[in-house]
Amino acid sequence: MSNYHIKHLEEYYQVYRKSVRNPEAFWEEIAEEHFLWRKKWDNVLSWDFKKPEVKWFEGAKLNITENCLDRHLATRGDKVAILFEPNDPKEEAQHITYRDLYHRVNQFANVLKSKGIKKGDRVCIYLPMIPELAISLLACARIGAIHSVVFAGFSATALATRINDSDCKMVITSDGSYRGKKTIDLKCIVDEALEDCNGVESVLVAKRIHSECNMKEGRDEWLQPLLDAASDQLTATVMDAEDPLFILYTSGSTGMPKGMVHTTAGYMVYSAYTFKNVFQYRENDVYWCTADIGWITGHSYIVYGPLANGATSVMFEGVPSYPDYGRFWEIVEKHKVSQFYTAPTAIRALAKEGVEHVEKHDLSSLKVLGTVGEPINEEAWHWYDDNIGKRRAPIVDTWWQTETGGIMITPIPYSTPTKPTYATLPFMGIQPALMDEQGKEIKGNQVDGRLCIKFPWPSIARTIWGNHQRYKETYFSAYENMYFTGDGALRDEVGYYRITGRVDDVIIVSGHNLGTAPIEDAINEHPAVAESAIVGFPHDVKGNALYGYVTLKETGESRNHDNLRKEINQIITEQIGPIAKLNKIQFTNGLPKTRSGKIMRRILRKIASKDTSNLGDTSTLLNPECVQEIMDNAL
Numbered sequence: 300m301s302n303y304h305i306k307h308l309e310e311y312y313q314v315y316r317k318s319v320r321n322p323e324a325f326w327e328e329i330a331e332e333h334f335l336w337r338k339k340w341d342n343v344l345s346w347d348f349k350k351p352e353v354k355w356f357e358g359a360k361l362n363i364t365e366n367c368l369d370r371h372l373a374t375r376g377d378k379v380a381i382l383f384e385p386n387d388p389k390e391e392a393q394h395i396t397y398r399d400l401y402h403r404v405n406q407f408a409n410v411l412k413s414k415g416i417k418k419g420d421r422v423c424i425y426l427p428m429i430p431e432l433a434i435s436l437l438a439c440a441r442i443g444a445i446h447s448v449v450f451a452g453f454s455a456t457a458l459a460t461r462i463n464d465s466d467c468k469m470v471i472t473s474d475g476s477y478r479g480k481k482t483i484d485l486k487c488i489v490d491e492a493l494e495d496c497n498g499v500e501s502v503l504v505a506k507r508i509h510s511e512c513n514m515k516e517g518r519d520e521w522l523q524p525l526l527d528a529a530s531d532q533l534t535a536t537v538m539d540a541e542d543p544l545f546i547l548y549t550s551g552s553t554g555m556p557k558g559m560v561h562t563t564a565g566y567m568v569y570s571a572y573t574f575k576n577v578f579q580y581r582e583n584d585v586y587w588c589t590a591d592i593g594w595i596t597g598h599s600y601i602v603y604g605p606l607a608n609g610a611t612s613v614m615f616e617g618v619p620s621y622p623d624y625g626r627f628w629e630i631v632e633k634h635k636v637s638q639f640y641t642a643p644t645a646i647r648a649l650a651k652e653g654v655e656h657v658e659k660h661d662l663s664s665l666k667v668l669g670t671v672g673e674p675i676n677e678e679a680w681h682w683y684d685d686n687i688g689k690r691r692a693p694i695v696d697t698w699w700q701t702e703t704g705g706i707m708i709t710p711i712p713y714s715t716p717t718k719p720t721y722a723t724l725p726f727m728g729i730q731p732a733l734m735d736e737q738g739k740e741i742k743g744n745q746v747d748g749r750l751c752i753k754f755p756w757p758s759i760a761r762t763i764w765g766n767h768q769r770y771k772e773t774y775f776s777a778y779e780n781m782y783f784t785g786d787g788a789l790r791d792e793v794g795y796y797r798i799t800g801r802v803d804d805v806i807i808v809s810g811h812n813l814g815t816a817p818i819e820d821a822i823n824e825h826p827a828v829a830e831s832a833i834v835g836f837p838h839d840v841k842g843n844a845l846y847g848y849v850t851l852k853e854t855g856e857s858r859n860h861d862n863l864r865k866e867i868n869q870i871i872t873e874q875i876g877p878i879a880k881l882n883k884i885q886f887t888n889g890l891p892k893t894r895s896g897k898i899m900r901r902i903l904r905k906i907a908s909k910d911t912s913n914l915g916d917t918s919t920l921l922n923p924e925c926v927q928e929i930m931d932n933a934l
């Protein structure tokens with residue numbers, strides 16, 4: 300896929316202006332030139348943010364896997380598509396070529412078919428970062444089944460919630476996973492989850508850690524023998540442009556996680572085109588994104604974007620600290636990685652361990668560095684720039700979301716001058732707006748406000764699975780005719796954007812989105828707890844950490860607080876997963892509430908952040924006396 304080879308900022312502006320003056324013509328040209336269609340579209344775009352409804356390339360017919368696999372066979376059959384680097388550095392890396400991948404996807408898709416999976420069925424994928432994960436996504440897409448990947452760090456309860464919400468017929472998992480020195484028995488977690496999931500008819504189990512696991516007769520089967528018996532040929536199912544490709548859950552401010560639905564053609568066009576341009580991928584480059592495929596970053600920029608471009612995409616099973624803190628850099632050197640894409644949390648954690656882990660390795664292959672998932676602080680940005688990119692490889696600070704499907708605000712490397720902590724400029728076709736709390740757009744530069752997007756782009760999520768009303772309320776109701784991101788941002792004197800963080804009750808911990816409501820619900824299940832409130836506070840590695848204020852049913856010293864803290868974190872681990880554990884738990888006599896009974900999180904946030912100089916007017920609270928008590932006992 301060619302790109303615009305933007306070499307100067309002025310060129311960026313020229314192309315950008317063209318893309319927003321006539322987005323339909325812009326995206327049509329890209330779709331036309333760079334993809335394989337069974338039939339072209341009748342209409343490029345129809346949209347109405349009021350309904351809301353967005354359709355791109357309506358009438359077109361395609362299969363995304365023909366774009367990711369079949370069309371590369373003639374020219375890139377022997378090129379490595381997925382370079383799998385195992386957890387244990389002593390285990391050999393696997394170089395899966397486009398031809399191998401094509402055959403393995405076909406085999407897997409044939410197995411899915413033989414188990415009765417059809418177009419439109421939902422398949423839950425709960426796998427570690429092993430090749431079967433990427434292959435299973437593509438196998439679903441090959442036959443038009445809708446994949447719903449659940450990050451393999453989520454608990455049985457969280458998994459069950461997601462399986463039931465989208466009514467999955469099948470679960471694909473493994474006996475277990477390796478994470479550094481640890482092994483995790485994933486199949487046991489699936490078994491526990493499935494006690495509450497009546498719709499699941501079959502479970503396919505990949506072998507990874509060779510642990511004993513219980514296989515339920517008539518439901519569970521080992522994957523490998525089925526694959527071995529399956530044909531490696533299969534004609535892809537023809538999909539409509541707007542047929543769902545996948546569901547991916549993300550946390551909301553309240554209630555259940557939201558199953559964001561992405562459809563086929565627009566997602567393909569946008570993820571592929573952003574990949575090519577944001578990472579300036581060239582034919583012989585080796586690209587590595589360290590995210591887990593359980594998150595949107597992995598979907599768009601380990602699997603679909605890179606493969607649609609015929610790229611070599613590294614998939615790493617392990618963790619940055621195993622066997623030591625030099626692992627990332629060892630992999631960069633070993634595979635001569637050209638583009639490296641990671642999260643600020645990882646950068647901060649590695650920076651803390653010192654540059655000696657970096658200096659042992661030759662990083663001269665690196666051409667572009669990326670960051671994503673949370674705001675990057677200035678110190679981490681410079682550490683990355685100085686020690687990893689050696690001020691030679693530009694940093695692309697890419698802002699986007701599960702809902703956006705692809706990168707939205709980002710520098711174009713070697714073109715956009717970077718500025719620490721700034722995601723800089725909108726990508727082609729993206730029209731950001733900053734809004735004030737009264738719903739008016741804030742024009743001009745050197746301003747801050749709530750970040751919205753004024754015009755649809757091809758990979759915007761089309762709905763929340765089973766709940767279009769919630770989709771409308773969450774994203775299209777705060778501001779008329781705009782998509783509301785939930786983030787705050789500022790625009791500097793040259794028009795660069797800096798994302799300042801969430802303005803709702805979503806907290807980003809180590810780059811993971813966590814909604815406060817499900818965590819509070821979990822805590823409140825503890826028999827001793829009357830009520831609780833969770834807020835974020837700044838943390839030097841995680842970006843934010845969680846601070847819980849918990850009021851017990853019976854106050855007094857009768858219960859051991861340390862034990863209670865352990866029990867509360869245990870419940871959270873069971874209900875959601877270890878990523879949602881609280882760093883600090885303060886027991887309180889009451890929580891500050893407005894007269895209508897709403898917890899005043901603003902005050903709790905300030906206390907947790909040790910920023911109590913200006914708490915604002917607390918006299919209108921229902922119970923102002925509790926504020927002092929909370930401040931006095933703050934952790």
Ligand code: PRX
Pocket residue numbers: 549594595596670671672673674675696697698699700701702722784785786798799800801807810811812
């Ligand atoms: O708050 C923003 C933050 O991550 C949120 C989206 O999280 P999720 O849907 O899990 O997707 C993460 C990977 C795309 C955003 O609303 N965020 C993402 N990228 C950045 C960021 N905050 C600041 N700078 C970024 N580059």
